[in-house]
Amino acid sequence: MLRLYNTLSRKKEEFVPLNEGKVGMYVCGPTVNGIPHLGHAMSQVSFDLIRRYLIFSGFDVKFVSNITDIDDKIIAGANKAGLSIGEFSEKNEAGHKNEYAKLNVMSPDVQPKATEYVSEMIELIKKLEEKGFSYLIEDDGVYFDTAKFEGYGKLSGQNLEMLEIGKRKKLTDEKRNDGDFVLWKLAKEGEPFWESPWGKGRPGWHIECSAMTEKVLGLPFDIHGGGGDLIFPHHEDEIAQSEAGYGKVMCNYWMHNGMITVEGKKMGKSLGNFRNIEDLKFPSMAIRYFVVSNHYRRPLDFSETALTDAKNSYERLKRLVLGLEDDGKINEEYLKRFREEMDDDFNCPRAMAVLWDLVRDEKALGKVETIKKIDEVFGLDLFEREEVDVPEEVQKLARKREEARKGKNWKKADEIRDLILEMGFVLKDVENGVVVERK
Numbered sequence: 340m341l342r343l344y345n346t347l348s349r350k351k352e353e354f355v356p357l358n359e360g361k362v363g364m365y366v367c368g369p370t371v372n373g374i375p376h377l378g379h380a381m382s383q384v385s386f387d388l389i390r391r392y393l394i395f396s397g398f399d400v401k402f403v404s405n406i407t408d409i410d411d412k413i414i415a416g417a418n419k420a421g422l423s424i425g426e427f428s429e430k431n432e433a434g435h436k437n438e439y440a441k442l443n444v445m446s447p448d449v450q451p452k453a454t455e456y457v458s459e460m461i462e463l464i465k466k467l468e469e470k471g472f473s474y475l476i477e478d479d480g481v482y483f484d485t486a487k488f489e490g491y492g493k494l495s496g497q498n499l500e501m502l503e504i505g506k507r508k509k510l511t512d513e514k515r516n517d518g519d520f521v522l523w524k525l526a527k528e529g530e531p532f533w534e535s536p537w538g539k540g541r542p543g544w545h546i547e548c549s550a551m552t553e554k555v556l557g558l559p560f561d562i563h564g565g566g567g568d569l570i571f572p573h574h575e576d577e578i579a580q581s582e583a584g585y586g587k588v589m590c591n592y593w594m595h596n597g598m599i600t601v602e603g604k605k606m607g608k609s610l611g612n613f614r615n616i617e618d619l620k621f622p623s624m625a626i627r628y629f630v631v632s633n634h635y636r637r638p639l640d641f642s643e644t645a646l647t648d649a650k651n652s653y654e655r656l657k658r659l660v661l662g663l664e665d666d667g668k669i670n671e672e673y674l675k676r677f678r679e680e681m682d683d684d685f686n687c688p689r690a691m692a693v694l695w696d697l698v699r700d701e702k703a704l705g706k707v708e709t710i711k712k713i714d715e716v717f718g719l720d721l722f723e724r725e726e727v728d729v730p731e732e733v734q735k736l737a738r739k740r741e742e743a744r745k746g747k748n749w750k751k752a753d754e755i756r757d758l759i760l761e762m763g764f765v766l767k768d769v770e771n772g773v774v775v776e777r778k
Contacts, residue, residue: 341396341682344636346570346593347494351684354592356561361399363560364390365552365590367569368404368450370544371431372412375438377599377606377614377641382566384627385596385635387444389564391716392681403555404447406432408454410544414530424531438616441623443718451551453542457533459550460542464522464535466584473522476513481523481537486516488579494593495571520576522546545576549584552577558587567595597638606641614641624719625650631717632691636684653719658767659698660710660721661774668705669712673697677713691717729775733764737775740766 341354356362366386369379386404393400407413408428417427436446464481467473472487485491485499492498499518521543526532532539542550552560558581565574574593581589598605601612619626629649633639673693680690694713697703714721740755756766759775767774 342684343592343594344684345591346595349496352592356398357559357591360397362393362401362562363556364393364400364402364562364564365548365556365560366402366404366563367548367565367573368406368447369435370407370410370412371428371435372410372416373431375435375616377616377619378566379435380438380442380616380626381599381630381639382564382596383439383444384442384630386564386594387442387718388631388687388716389594389635389685390445391718392685395712395716396678401449401556402445402447403449403451403552405548405551406450406452407544407547408432408452409531409541434617438623442616442627443624443720445718449555451555453547453551456547456551456554457542459554460546461523461533461535463546463550463553463580463584464537464542467522467580470583472583474515475537478525479513480521480525480540480543482514482519483522483576483579483583484515485518485520485579488583490582491518491579492575494578495575497571497575518572520545520572522580545573546580548573549577549580549589552589553581553585558585558589560590562592562594563590564594564596567598570595594635596635597633600638600640602642603640619646621646621650622653625653628653628656628719631687631719634686634688656695656698657719657721658774660707661724662767663698663706663710665707666704668708670697670703670705670709673700673703673705673709674712681716687717725776729764730762733759733762733775736762737766737773741773 342351343354344350345352366382369375390400390402406428409424413424413428417424420427422430440446464473467483468481471484473481473483475481499516523535523537523540523546524543525538525540530541532541552558552563563574563577578589581587599614600606601610601614604610604612606612606614616626625646626649629646630639632649632652673696676693676696677690680686680693683689690713694710694717697706697709697713700706710721736755736759740752740759743749743752743755759766765776767776
């Protein structure tokens with residue numbers, strides 16, 4: 340029985356999908372105003388793993404994750420780069436997709452772009468207007484009246500009297516309530532716009548996900564995911580818009596991944612500790628292992644030391660796995676243990692411990708096929724051998740070393756190993772032989 344932590348109820352709940360055997364899942368994707376950073380990697384890998392385990396558990400998953408391709412930062416970035424908004428966002432979108440692919444993140448089944456659903460956003464705002472949940476501020480935009488929505492704050496635990504205003508910019512003094520948020524921004528001179536009943540403008544950020552989820556998944560759907568920083572105001576506002584406008588519950592389970600810290604401090608450009616994925620001099624699978632080894636709800640503290648340790652652990656694990664012999668069997672005991680840990684709110688650290696126990700268990704049968712099943716979830720490509728162009732001379736030396744070892748001529752074997760090392764290669768002794776790798 341799968342149990343997951345629901346941010347809405349603040350407790351673990353048994354997962355019961357709306358339609359037996361099927362899961363509708365939406366995860367907030369990136370705003371493509373720049374290249375992807377470690378926070379993106381954390382969220383993308385965490386929810387990729389959750390998606391993979393749902394599939395592993397037999398569910399038919401429809402996974403939707405959006406692209407926000409219009410907002411203030413995108414407009415500013417495009418102007419600075421001398422590009423059109425479309426060119427700027429498409430360039431960054433390609434960068435995101437490239438990095439996610441390296442991290443072995445599965446592509447969404449549907450990936451809606453905000454600019455493709457503006458008409459649906461306008462229709463939702465019209466519904467909110469008809470029901471009395473919105474108001475217009477001249478020369479500014481259309482706002483959601485949070486005081487009119489009785490359930491506002493139920494996701495984040497905030498209330499209108501003690502609202503965490505610091506997380507929402509106060510754009511105007513004419514708002515009815517400090518917590519009110521923009522649904523439609525009226526365009527300023529030179530800004531991109533769409534025609535609307537309220538004048539030329541563009542949608543607010545929060546309205547995008549509400550309109551796209553209703554169109555692509557329908558309401559309610561099963562799981563809505565995103566980073567913990569989105570709980571308020573973004574997801575709180577999504578709930579208010581969707582439930583007020585469509586008159587339906589938005590979704591049943593809200594899931595949020597922990598945030599990235601850097602050596603114990605919050606990651607941020609202003610703090611000078613911002614880390615883009617492409618700047619990290621580590622293999623993508625080492626970064627994935629780093630994230631997968633952490634519980635998705637916990638903060639993940641980045642440091643060069645921590646990532647180096649993850650890289651070394653991943654390489655050792657892969658080396659051990661590639662040295663195993665396949666007996667064609669499945670080890671049901673270990674697979675059961677793996678499922679039990681993952682069924683407990685996707686407890687990856689404990690599930691990873693099960694994998695390591697299996698690899699180290701000298702008496703266990705069915706190692707290879709069982710690890711293949713587990714890696715369907717972890718997505719670590721443990722059985723992918725890297726193509727290494729090994730010179731014939733090195734291969735001959737490796738064979739001579741094997742002969743020396745079989746003859747128990749350890750001194751000669753060590754001398755050959757050192758010679759191979761000088762040539763830029765290392766020998767990894769595994770269960771059924773030796774693997775030659777670049778140093």
